Amino acid sequence: MTAVIVALLLATPALADSNLPPARYANTQLRDPAKEQQARALMATLRCLVCQGQAISDSDAEMAGDMRSLVRTRIAAGESPKQIRDSLIASYGEYVTYDPPFNALTAPLWLLPLILIGIGAWLARGLFRRQRS
Template identity: 60%
Template sequence: MRRALVLLVALLVAAPALAEGDIPATELSYTQLKNPSQEAQAKALMDTLRCLVCQGQSIADSDAQMAGDMRALVRQRIQAGESPGQVRQWLVERYGDYVTYDPPMSWLTVPLWLTPIALLLIGILIARRSFSRRPGESGQGEDT
């Protein structure tokens, strides 16, 4: 039983190292397009797409292998003449709305849009109640 536990702990510790594959990076993962206009379009689009592995970084900023593959896909499609909107739509169809930092309004994303507003309103109400003075309380010592 103890050996199984040690093996399990060893696998859990080694998991992050094993998660990065031995597959070499795709050609356009770290290479810019020769056309500066196309590269600017690709870069602007990559800044708006979420890394599906990191989830907190854009594919432009992430070093994850999947982000590199997505950067290469964006550059390949831009180089082939597709517009950034077409590439974005293709990625959304493939990976879902979560791939974008700006998901469209739908019944699934309503909580994402309304929660910050609700929290702001709750914060304002709490602050208003905390800072409002009650009758007879001045917060200062009495003068005699």
């Protein structure tokens, strides 16, 4: 029984991607260098939803390849990076972007680091005062 569980756990990553060929523009650049530059700039700001720590431009995950293909296809069709970004946010939520907008939902992401720095400075000030006395 233990061997079956270990085998399943080891096989799970291998089964994560399908055996389908990659999407058309997943690993192929656009012919127009200006459009490819727009696509690459946008892809660097979008998070891979599978890897979570990588941009879709850096990820080898199948979903990231599909997203790269989608970005390049839509850029080639004349859509602006903002339109594509907005549609991906509408589909996947604000988590898909590395630069979430400031709103009630994302306020803790923006404010918590500032609050923690303030608390750290306040604690350090108190420690330095005590050491001088």
